């Protein structure tokens with residue numbers, strides 16, 4: 001029972017990160033039906049920029065409180081990721097608007113490779129120890145534990161998702177984003193500059209990705225130039241699980257995927273007579289993806305395909 | 310600017326889709342304050358013409374002038390700011406947005422919030438049924454209500470030229486009559502109107518002038534009353 005609760009807690013932490021990243025996939029898909037495979041790399045860049053800034057601030061011996069240093073790291077990562085996402089949209093995807101769907105998809109894979117190589121050139125091919133400077137107090141809940149870092153991740157994720165939901169439903173830009181995703185041509189007839197709305201979508205997704213990058217870095221204490229690939233792929237699974245294009249779906253899908261993965265990792269040994277260990281935990285995301293694609297391709301909260309037209 | 314220049318002047322407009330020529334060099338004018346209709350059989354090129362004027366199709370720059378400025382091929386979102394609004398064929402309401410949100414998108418280009426609220430009140434006076442359904446998603450409205458929403462939404466941008474593509478499509482005769490009453494009322498309030506319509510009789514009864522299109526060319530244009538008396542028009546479009 002204690003393992004169970006512990007794995008739920010760990011799963012929800014991981015799930016909050018997946019949800020933040022999945023939102024970026026799902027928003028972009030919702031608006032231009034593109035699976036932006038380079039989105040995971042934006043998370044990596046977010047983590048790396050934060051790593052550099054935090055490292056530099058520590059090197060300065062500034063005496064700043066650790067929480068502030070991490071915040072400054074995130075504050076640097078966010079605009080960098082926004083700029084990267086804007087550039088990729090502008091340079092790689094916008095020229096392909098109206099091209100057959102395979103073209104931007106393959107381009108996305110290309111962008112992902114380029115960003116990863118750039119990451120390697122800037123931050124080396126070695127795993128980097130992400131400074132874990134936050135005071136990580138542990139609280140006991142029965143036999144399970146929750147750390148302050150986990151609580152912080154939840155708090156940030158929940159407020160980010162709340163803010164995004166408000167923004168999508170209450171602001172002029174948010175309504176324009178939904179209008180554009182439903183019918184870009186008619187959106188143009190309203191005076192909406194569709195290209196700007198699409199750029200805004202990439203930028204907002206990138207801000208969430210940057211924060212997610214700082215979260216994983218802080219949580220696992222490690223950063224590597226390839227860290228975006230698997231994380232991105234799992235977040236993509238989460239988006240599909242929730243129903244790609246659907247915002248609440250991405251949040252729900254992320255949380256469920258995190259929990260499934262954590263429970264899977266916690267129990268796979270027991271269930272297979274220790275044939276498989278918890279190092280197989282990455283498998284669960286893809287099992288979930290396959291099950292969703294077979295049994296409910298539109299995802300948990302996704303609309304049926306016919307609703308789009 | 311020449312005071313007598315028409316609000317909209319189309320000269321030699323050509324539209325093609327790949328190799329197919331849908332509009333083959335038509336001329337058309339709408340003066341400020343006029344209500345003009347464009348009638349013609351299915352596939353004549355009416356929608357293509359309106360789409361080209363609204364900035365949804367690539368066409369030659371000089372083939373369309375709005376307030377004497379060449380606007381051919383300018384993107385739609387820019388033309389809205391100049392005072393052009395299109396109610397597209399099939400209405401094009403944002404079905405998953407509420408009535409209020411659809412109307413807010415109609416006013417997307419505007420920042421004068423107090424005036425927007427006034428215009429909203431006017432729209433609800435014009436279409437009381439929309440007022441009762443403000444929080445309902447547009448997809449759940451009836452066809453007639455959706456058409457009202459599409460027209461109301463276009464008016465929210467305060468257009469000087471309102472383009473309507475078959476506002477009667479798929480609606481019951483009574484609703485069609487009501488829609489045309491409202492369009493006439495809008496025109497009376499000073500909005501210039503160019504309407505494409507299958508229901509030629511109704512359109513010609515309501516409009517000042519009319520153009521008849523066939524296979525991508527304008528074959529006739531005259532005052533609406535003259536067209537209503539024209540033998541060719543009566544045979545081909547009025548079913549007499």
Ligand SMILES: Nc1ncnc2c1ncn2[C@@H]1O[C@H](COP(=O)(O)OP(=O)(O)OP(=O)(O)O)[C@@H](O)[C@H]1O
Pocket residue numbers: 326329330331349350351352353354355356357358398
């Ligand atoms: N996107 C498109 N691609 C190829 N051909 C098109 C396209 N849109 C229209 N056409 C062709 O252009 C011609 C004119 O079409 P258009 O829609 O302008 O006619 P219309 O007068 O509005 O007809 P209707 O009364 O049926 O609405 C038609 O032959 C049509 O098949």
Ligand SMILES: [Mg+2]
Pocket residue numbers: 355356357398474
């Ligand atoms: Mg048509």
